[in-house]
Amino acid sequence: MFHWLEKHPFFFAVGVFVAIAFAGLIEILPNFAQASRPVIGTAPYSTLELAGRNVYIKNSCNACHSQLIRPFKSETDRYGHYSLSGEYAYDRPFLWGSKRTGPDLMRVGNYRTTDWHENHMKNPAAVVPSSIMPAYSWLFTNKADIDTAYAEQLTVAQFFSVPYNKPVPMKDGLTKVVKMGKSVAEAHALALEEAKKVVADMKDQDVKDAVARGEIPEIVALIAYLNSLK
Amino acid sequence: MENRPLEYDYTVAKMFMLTTIALGIVGMLIGVILAFELAFPSINTILGSGLAEYTNFSRLRPLHTDAVIFGFTLSGIFATWYYVGQRVLKVSMAESGLLMFIGKLHFLLYIVGVVAVVVSLLAGVTTSKEYAEFEWPIDIAIVVVWVLFGISIFGLIGIRREKSLYISVWYYIATFLGIAMLYLFNNMEVPTILATSPVGETAIGNWWHSVSMYAGTNDALVQWWYGHNAVAFGFTVPIVAIIYYFLPKESGQAIYSYKLSLLSFWGLMFVYLWAGGHHLLYSTVPDWMQTMGSIFSVILILPSWGSAINMLLTMKGEWQQVAASPLIKFMILGSTFYMFSTLEGPIQAIKSVNAIAHFTDWIVGHVHDGVLGWVGFMIMAALYHMAPRVFKREIYSKSLMAAQFWIQTLGVVLYFTSMWIAGITQGMMWRAHDEFGNLAYSFIDTVTVLHPYYAIRGVGGLLYLTGFLLFAYNIYKTWVSDKEVDAERLNQSPMGA
Numbered sequence: 001m002f003h004w005l006e007k008h009p010f011f012f013a014v015g016v017f018v019a020i021a022f023a024g025l026i027e028i029l030p031n032f033a034q035a036s037r038p039v040i041g042t043a044p045y046s047t048l049e050l051a052g053r054n055v056y057i058k059n060s061c062n063a064c065h066s067q068l069i070r071p072f073k074s075e076t077d078r079y080g081h082y083s084l085s086g087e088y089a090y091d092r093p094f095l096w097g098s099k100r101t102g103p104d105l106m107r108v109g110n111y112r113t114t115d116w117h118e119n120h121m122k123n124p125a126a127v128v129p130s131s132i133m134p135a136y137s138w139l140f141t142n143k144a145d146i147d148t149a150y151a152e153q154l155t156v157a158q159f160f161s162v163p164y165n166k167p168v169p170m171k172d173g174l175t176k177v178v179k180m181g182k183s184v185a186e187a188h189a190l191a192l193e194e195a196k197k198v199v200a201d202m203k204d205q206d207v208k209d210a211v212a213r214g215e216i217p218e219i220v221a222l223i224a225y226l227n228s229l230k
Numbered sequence: 231m232e233n234r235p236l237e238y239d240y241t242v243a244k245m246f247m248l249t250t251i252a253l254g255i256v257g258m259l260i261g262v263i264l265a266f267e268l269a270f271p272s273i274n275t276i277l278g279s280g281l282a283e284y285t286n287f288s289r290l291r292p293l294h295t296d297a298v299i300f301g302f303t304l305s306g307i308f309a310t311w312y313y314v315g316q317r318v319l320k321v322s323m324a325e326s327g328l329l330m331f332i333g334k335l336h337f338l339l340y341i342v343g344v345v346a347v348v349v350s351l352l353a354g355v356t357t358s359k360e361y362a363e364f365e366w367p368i369d370i371a372i373v374v375v376w377v378l379f380g381i382s383i384f385g386l387i388g389i390r391r392e393k394s395l396y397i398s399v400w401y402y403i404a405t406f407l408g409i410a411m412l413y414l415f416n417n418m419e420v421p422t423i424l425a426t427s428p429v430g431e432t433a434i435g436n437w438w439h440s441v442s443m444y445a446g447t448n449d450a451l452v453q454w455w456y457g458h459n460a461v462a463f464g465f466t467v468p469i470v471a472i473i474y475y476f477l478p479k480e481s482g483q484a485i486y487s488y489k490l491s492l493l494s495f496w497g498l499m500f501v502y503l504w505a506g507g508h509h510l511l512y513s514t515v516p517d518w519m520q521t522m523g524s525i526f527s528v529i530l531i532l533p534s535w536g537s538a539i540n541m542l543l544t545m546k547g548e549w550q551q552v553a554a555s556p557l558i559k560f561m562i563l564g565s566t567f568y569m570f571s572t573l574e575g576p577i578q579a580i581k582s583v584n585a586i587a588h589f590t591d592w593i594v595g596h597v598h599d600g601v602l603g604w605v606g607f608m609i610m611a612a613l614y615h616m617a618p619r620v621f622k623r624e625i626y627s628k629s630l631m632a633a634q635f636w637i638q639t640l641g642v643v644l645y646f647t648s649m650w651i652a653g654i655t656q657g658m659m660w661r662a663h664d665e666f667g668n669l670a671y672s673f674i675d676t677v678t679v680l681h682p683y684y685a686i687r688g689v690g691g692l693l694y695l696t697g698f699l700l701f702a703y704n705i706y707k708t709w710v711s712d713k714e715v716d717a718e719r720l721n722q723s724p725m726g727a
């Protein structure tokens with residue numbers, strides 16, 4: 001049979017394809033619907049948080065930080081409750097990372113503050129002595145891309161039925177509505193409103209002035225995202 | 231037909247040889263910079279704080295991995311295909327105007343893709359998925375490049391004189407099919423430019439932005455099915471294709487066992503794809519998938535070692551060549567690193583080992599003993615074998631080649647030993663508890679302890695890069711030498727070409 005295949009490239013290629021496609025069909029497909037259901041307490045990202053998530057991705061924070069807490073005592077002691085599949089239901093893409101040059105960030109919102117992040121991003125070694133993380137000074141001047149974040153919200157709402165402007169169940173038994181603007185202008189207004197809450201806890205005068213002018217520096221969006229990780 | 235050897239046309243092979251070397255230098259140089267950034271963080275702002283955004287670790291890291299995978303390695307695969315394909319199929323590219331055109335177009339679009347990738351990654355345009363960072367417009371360009379590669383393979387097969395496909399051709403076909411399937415499914419994404427706001431606004435935000443079709447755990451599952459098998463079909467399958475041609479050719483020995491090559495090939499095809507789950511041990515994907523990933527990773531030793539042993543036994547009775555020829559040294563050490571790396575991988579895929587190894591530098595060490603020791607050595611060996619035949623000139627310096635071999639071997643050894651120690655040290659420190667059951671170390675303690683190993687790794691990388699520069703120089707001097715060799719060296723196996 002193999003000698004025959006080696007003289008018939010088409011059938012050879014079909015054979016190879018069947019051999020390699022088999023595993024994917026069996027391993028990946030059966031779990032698809034199951035894994036994409038959100039757990040109670042998981043809400044979609046707001047416009048500002050999503051813009052911050054894109055800042056996180058733009059700077060490949062996931063190259064050094066994971067967002068996956070494994071079910072070991074040493075990990076739950078250090079980072080909090082181990083990760084559940086449904087907590088990632090609104091993560092497109094997933095940001096588990098593959099290397100912890102720095103610590104896990106899955107629940108960083110539980111134990112770090114806006115103030116801490118601000119100082120840390122300016123000069124990590126000032127907050128964590130002998131840290132090898134570089135400073136991210138440009139985040140204080142670059143502007144966050146609210147338009148694209150809004151387009152992303154619209155896309156996931158339209159294509160994947162992500163529940164914006166709808167009540168989602170929370171752990172305390174109540175519900176929460178994550179608002180999405182009806183227009184670009186409204187999306188900007190919502191993001192700015194949220195940004196004002198973040199900068200209230202910040203010290204950098206240039207960032208405060210920028211937000212007062214109606215602009216949103218990347219650092220504000222990033223901190224909003226990091227604070228949402230719980 | 232006259233009874234004389236065919237003349238082959240190496241125009242396209244030459245072009246890809248050039249990019250193999252150029253992108254190899256770029257990828258490895260960035261790697262060395264990254265290594266020293268981890269050891270000495272002030273290097274992050276080496277070009278001043280104004281340009282820090284473009285020189286800092288996180289922005290450069292995807293550029294390093296992609297330059298080495300899709301620049302150096304892929305160019306090497308293309309270069310060898312455009313050389314090996316003609317010779318084992320017994321047909322010249324010059325015989326078909328169409329295939330020649332496709333080959334040149336393939337190269338041209340590849341270059342366009344490379345430029346787009348470099349610019350976009352530096353600007354921070356990325357999807358964040360490892361080795362699949364490119365946004366949708368570049369994905370489409372890559373698919374076109376890949377289809378052209380497919381046309382080149384199957385076109386040449388279509389007009390072949392030798393009816394039986396040589397082993398290397400099996401592996402090139404598998405490379406084409408595997409990457410095509412994996413890349414397409416992992417990069418399913420919806421461009422956000424398609425969205426319309428409730429008040430009818432369209433084309434909002436960046437046109438190149440997209441969201442993944444899969445969310446969370448599913449996205450991770452598809453990504454590591456891709457990520458692991460991009461290693462399979464980028465770093466293993468095509469490199470096995472290369473060694474199946476170049477080792478017998480260079481040594482004049484026939485392949486040790488046809489049956490072993492059959493077993494290894496079909497075994498590798500069937501088993502490899504299952505093993506992706508070992509990247510997700512103790513994550514939120516179902517346990518049975520994790521266990522399957524673990525088990526199949528261990529089974530994977532069989533087909534991997536099958537190929538490697540087949541290569542080593544091909545040298546049976548001719549071991550003096552290893553001492554005499556630096557080129558054979560590269561290939562034999564390459565096969566040995568292949569065995570080494572394909573044993574290390576399954577060990578790391580065992581759940582209890584993975585609990586310590588995952589997220590640490592041991593994984594980084596594993597990738598590099600495979601890529602530096604196996605992929606890098608084999609591609610350089612292939613190019614060393616091709617250069618005299620493509621340029622019709624003797625290799626410029628054999629002693630330089632030997633020096634390069636030892637410098638790079640030392641580099642690889644420093645690299646993986648330091649990363650082993652770093653990884654296992656950190657993995658153990660993360661999980662250490664004191665007598666009261668509290669964590670023994672804060673996270674930063676587990677970082678500062680790594681400094682000496684990071685410095686040693688940087689030196690290892692620098693040695694490898696130095697060797698690569700010697701390689702580039704050697705090939706360059708061969709190319710521009712004025713001593714032309716008129717008759718091509720006679721060769722024995724495979725298949726007498």
